[in-house]
Structure formats: C-alpha cells, structure tokens
Amino acid sequence: FLQIEYVAVISIGTPPQSFKVLPDTGSANLWVPSIYCNSYACSNHQKFNPGQSSTFRSLNTPVSIAYGTGSMTGFLGYDTVNIGSIIDTNQMFGLSETEPGSFLYYSPFDGIMGLAYPSISASQSTPVFDNMMNEGLVPQDLFSIYLTRGGAQGSVVTFGGFDSAYYTGQINWIPVTRQGYWQISIQNVMVNGQVVACAQGCQGIVDSGTSLIAGPQSDITIIQQQIGATMTSNSQYSINCQNMGNMPEVVFTINGIQYTLPPSAYVRQLNGACSSGFQSMNLGGLWILGDVFIREYFAIFDRGNNMVGLAQAI
Numbered sequence: 001f002l003q004i005e006y007v008a009v010i011s012i013g014t015p016p017q018s019f020k021v022l023p024d025t026g027s028a029n030l031w032v033p034s035i036y037c038n039s040y041a042c043s044n045h046q047k048f049n050p051g052q053s054s055t056f057r058s059l060n061t062p063v064s065i066a067y068g069t070g071s072m073t074g075f076l077g078y079d080t081v082n083i084g085s086i087i088d089t090n091q092m093f094g095l096s097e098t099e100p101g102s103f104l105y106y107s108p109f110d111g112i113m114g115l116a117y118p119s120i121s122a123s124q125s126t127p128v129f130d131n132m133m134n135e136g137l138v139p140q141d142l143f144s145i146y147l148t149r150g151g152a153q154g155s156v157v158t159f160g161g162f163d164s165a166y167y168t169g170q171i172n173w174i175p176v177t178r179q180g181y182w183q184i185s186i187q188n189v190m191v192n193g194q195v196v197a198c199a200q201g202c203q204g205i206v207d208s209g210t211s212l213i214a215g216p217q218s219d220i221t222i223i224q225q226q227i228g229a230t231m232t233s234n235s236q237y238s239i240n241c242q243n244m245g246n247m248p249e250v251v252f253t254i255n256g257i258q259y260t261l262p263p264s265a266y267v268r269q270l271n272g273a274c275s276s277g278f279q280s281m282n283l284g285g286l287w288i289l290g291d292v293f294i295r296e297y298f299a300i301f302d303r304g305n306n307m308v309g310l311a312q313a314i
Contacts, residue, residue: 013053024209028121031094032111041104141304167311210290237276
C-alpha cells in the first residue's frame with residue numbers, strides 16, 4: 001500500500017466525527033464504517049456513531065457495494081459532511097454493517113468517497129459532488145485531482161475549481177462517452193512508435209481509486225513484454241531496476257493528443273524491488289487509467305460539460 005493509496009480526511013455529524021476516505025472517481029457512494037459493524041475490517045478503523053450526532057437522520061434503505069478488491073453492506077443515512085471548508089448538509093451516505101475479507105482491514109482509509117456519476121451509485125444514493133452542486137456549494141460544477149509522486153505530501157482534491165500551480169502547459173479536454181464512470185475514448189497505445197494495444201480504439205475510465213493502469217489481458221501481456229517485465233509466481237510482473245534507463249515510453253493517444261508515460265511513471269519501486277504499473281483486469285474491454293496515469297497528468301472532472309481535462313502534472 002505504500003505510495004499507492006491517497007487518503008482525504010472528512011468529518012460527518014454534529015459534533016463532527018473524523019474519517020479517512022479514499023477519493024474514488026471509479027465509484028459513486030460515500031460510506032464509512034459504523035458502530036454496527038463487527039467485521040474484522042471495522043475493528044481497526046474509525047466507526048461512525050449515529051447516536052452521537054444531532055443532525056443524523058436514518059433511512060431504512062439497505063446498501064451493498066462491491067469493488068474490485070472488497071465490498072461492504074449496510075444502510076443509508078443523512079448527515080452533515082465537512083470536506084475542507086465545504087459544509088455539505090443532508091448528505092446521503094452509507095453506514096457499513098459488514099466489510100468481509102481482509103482488504104479493507106489493511107487499507108489506510110476508513111471508507112470511500114465516490115466521485116463518479118450518480119447512475120452508478122448503489123441504492124440511488126446521491127453522491128457527494130452532486131449534493132454540493134445541488135446545494136450551490138461550488139463555484140463551478142467540476143473538481144480536480146493532483147497526486148504527488150514518490151509518496152510526498154501534498155496531493156489535493158479541489159471541489160469547484162482547479163489550480164494552475166499543479167500543472168504546466170495547456171489543458172486538453174476530452175468528452176465523456178458514457179456518464180457512469182468517468183469514461184473516455186482511447187485511440188491506441190503505442191511503444192516505440194508502434195501501436196501495441198487498443199489498435200481499434202477502446203474505452204477507458206479515469207479512476208483515482210485504482211492504483212495502477214489496467215486493461216484486457218491480451219493487450220497488457222504485450223505491453224509487459226514490450227517494457228521487459230517478467231511474470232513472477234503470484235501473477236505480478238517484476239522489472240529489473242537496473243534496466244529503467246533503457247526502457248521505452250508507453251504512449252496513450254486520447255482525443256488526438258499523446259499522453260506519454262516514462263518508465264519513472266510506470267515502474268513501481270518498493271524496498272529496492274521494481275514491478276510493473278500495468279495489470280490485466282477483465283472489465284469487458286475497459287481500460288483503467290489509475291493513479292499511475294493521474295500522477296503524470298493532472299485531471300479535471302467537469303460535470304457541467306461532461307468532459308475530462310488532462311494536463312501535464314507539475
């Protein structure tokens with residue numbers, strides 16, 4: 001988990017109860033653990049106590065959410081959520097009652113703050129950013145994400161705007177093709193000037209909740225070969241750290257613009273070992289442009305115009 005999870009601190013209730021959440025553009029629900037959860041994963045995380053909040057209102061609506069790596073079940077409620085300086089009243093959120101498995105036990109966050117479109121929200125719960133827009137709490141109907149490199153402090157989600165201090169050059173705007181995830185069209189993926197994947201074009205999602213870049217197995221296998229990654233026993237791909245200086249750039253062509261990922265972006269270095277930032281995932285042909293991509297390209301998520309803006313991150 002080192003350097004692959006970015007966590008924001010929010011508070012819920014009156015008086016406020018504080019939680020670490022993962023800002024996730026690949027899902028749409030806000031949820032945190034509750035005192036009604038007895039799962040192993042809830043034992044070492046902050047738990048919301050609705051009885052201690054004067055502004056909490058319960059909905060007897062069940063909610064269950066499955067992620068790529070974990071899941072939760074519980075029920076919905078409303079309360080005031082403080083996110084930075086924004087006071088988001090009557091925000092619908094999930095209170096977990098079960099969090100099966102070990103993934104969430106080891107996670108550095110208590111819950112998840114989904115930032116995708118409401119069409120993929122479980123139990124029709126209103127997402128945080130939709131509530132902010134509906135209540136007129138943001139000057140523009142967009143938010144932006146800057147992720148630091150190398151595990152440094154200073155990653156930022158900005159609701160209602162974007163700061164030119166976090167990028168250089170111009171912003172390129174890409175139409176959202178389907179309003180569920182932040183889904184866009186990718187024209188191809190190239191290595192050394194040759195198209196090696198997504199040759200006929202493909203769909204991708206810009207997903208801050210996924211650490212790596214994921215794609216269909218056949219395509220990813222070719223990319224791993226091109227960059228010289230070798231599969232190890234646990235289906236991870238390892239890289240010889242000594243080779244980084246000779247490895248190629250991987251280029252995603254999106255809306256006519258080439259987005260280059262140098263080895264420094266796609267090689268994960270941990271405790272002196274190197275591994276590939278590409279992974280195969282079967283998502284019906286969808287690619288996931290996760291944190292490996294967003295660290296290189298500052299991302300603006302524009303709900304007003306249904307566009308994603310990308311610019312070279314500082």
